[in-house]
Amino acid sequence: MSEMMEKKVGIVSCSGEELAEGTVARLAALKVLNELRPRDTVTICLPLFLAGGAGDRAFAKLHPTITVDGCFLCCAARATEKYSNKPAASLVVNDLVSEAGLGKPEGRRRLNAAGHEAVKLTADRMAALVDQALGKSKEALGLGQAAQAGSEGEQREATCSCGSGVVVTKMNIAGQNVELIALPLIFRHFRQEQRAAGGPSRKLDQQTADNIFEAVKIYNSVPTELEPAYRETVLEEYARFCEKEKS
Amino acid sequence: MSAAGKTMVVVPCSGIGKPFGTVSREAAYELCENLRPQDTRLVALAKLVLGDETARDLIAKHPAITIDGCKQMCAAKMVKQSGGTVAHEIAVLDVFRRHKDLKPEGIAELNEAGLKLARVLAEEVSGKLAINEGDNHV
Numbered sequence: 001m002s003e004m005m006e007k008k009v010g011i012v013s014c015s016g017e018e019l020a021e022g023t024v025a026r027l028a029a030l031k032v033l034n035e036l037r038p039r040d041t042v043t044i045c046l047p048l049f050l051a052g053g054a055g056d057r058a059f060a061k062l063h064p065t066i067t068v069d070g071c072f073l074c075c076a077a078r079a080t081e082k083y084s085n086k087p088a089a090s091l092v093v094n095d096l097v098s099e100a101g102l103g104k105p106e107g108r109r110r111l112n113a114a115g116h117e118a119v120k121l122t123a124d125r126m127a128a129l130v131d132q133a134l135g136k137s138k139e140a141l142g143l144g145q146a147a148q149a150g151s152e153g154e155q156r157e158a159t160c161s162c163g164s165g166v167v168v169t170k171m172n173i174a175g176q177n178v179e180l181i182a183l184p185l186i187f188r189h190f191r192q193e194q195r196a197a198g199g200p201s202r203k204l205d206q207q208t209a210d211n212i213f214e215a216v217k218i219y220n221s222v223p224t225e226l227e228p229a230y231r232e233t234v235l236e237e238y239a240r241f242c243e244k245e246k247s
Numbered sequence: 248m249s250a251a252g253k254t255m256v257v258v259p260c261s262g263i264g265k266p267f268g269t270v271s272r273e274a275a276y277e278l279c280e281n282l283r284p285q286d287t288r289l290v291a292l293a294k295l296v297l298g299d300e301t302a303r304d305l306i307a308k309h310p311a312i313t314i315d316g317c318k319q320m321c322a323a324k325m326v327k328q329s330g331g332t333v334a335h336e337i338a339v340l341d342v343f344r345r346h347k348d349l350k351p352e353g354i355a356e357l358n359e360a361g362l363k364l365a366r367v368l369a370e371e372v373s374g375k376l377a378i379n380e381g382d383n384h385v
Contacts, residue, residue: 015261017272017291026263030355047261047292047321075293082297109276 009037009130010044010065012076012087020105021070021093024115028093028122029068036127040134046076063185064088064133066126089129096122171237174229183234186215187241209235255283255334255376256290256309258326260316266351266361267339268316273357273365274339274372275314282373287312296325306331312372313337335375342368 016022103114262268351361
């Protein structure tokens with residue numbers, strides 16, 4: 001198994017095709033994803049999220065998300081809360097523009113100058129929220145991440161056709177090579193629960209083991225006849241995860 | 248006017264991660280703003296799915312043209328799930344297969360080939376609407 005993925009923030013952008021503010025939201029999200037915080041963020045594709053992408057929903061359940069909406073309808077924030085978890089933070093372009101006293105963004109297809117200013121403002125604010133969600137200070141960010149884009153190590157991401165991603169772990173179970181999604185995220189979630197309940201040395205109890213495997217089954221297709229083998233392998237992997245966290 | 252002599256709604260994919268999603272939006276804008284402004288109306292996918300009444304009402308009353316950027320076909324799926332009728336289901340990839348010289352690049356800003364691909368797609372859809380109009384007048 002490859003190294004565990006660093007904690008990341010999911011960016012869910014409004015897709016508001018009807019409004020210039022929707023374009024501002026999308027472009028600001030892309031700026032954060034590609035330029036400002038490439039190592040700390042992934043996008044969660046809103047339409048696939050809504051249309052039932054299990055991987056996207058899994059990510060949002062286990063990672064903090066920041067939503068950015070173009071207008072008061074707040075589709076991205078509402079969708080995230082409705083289908084997954086409450087966002088860690090939410091931005092609305094209209095509000096930011098108003099607070100900053102910028103001109104009105106115009107041109108949903110080609111933004112005007114005010115629109116580009118709004119993109120920068122929204123992206124900067126979003127990047128700060130990413131840092132906050134990850135508990136990173138400006139100093140900890142060091143030289144900046146733009147130069148580190150694309151150096152994410154060996155972890156492979158299951159990119160949906162729209163480009164969002166959840167970690168995939170390759171495993172051999174009962175002689176078959178299989179891919180399971182979201183294992184590190186699930187493991188981290190349960191590890192934190194264990195710590196809160198009884199400290200890091202607390203042994204894995206039956207109930208937690210059952211819950212871990214049930215969570216894995218939510219996000220992965222597990223053949224009924226192979227459940228015992230999957231369970232054994234997943235729990236072994238969880239034990240390795242805990243050992244690695246100790247060291 | 249379009250096929251049934253009514254306005255048609257255009258629902259593009261909202262994909263943010265790949266150039267094909269951007270092409271779908273650009274094609275929808277081209278269709279609604281330049282080629283068929285009188286008989287098309289753009290509807291945002293997210294509003295439709297979240298149950299926005301105006302969006303659902305439009306989908307219920309008018310046939311839809313969906314333009315999807317990937318094989319997940321979110322726009323087409325969601326229109327159908329919302330009880331709408333998809334009159335024309337377009338996949339950007341299918342159009343690209345016929346125009347392989349127009350490889351789209353850039354998400355925030357499409358390259359010239361991507362913009363051209365969007366125009367070609369929009370013109371193809373507009374052409375289909377024109378044929379339907381002709382049928383209606385026979």
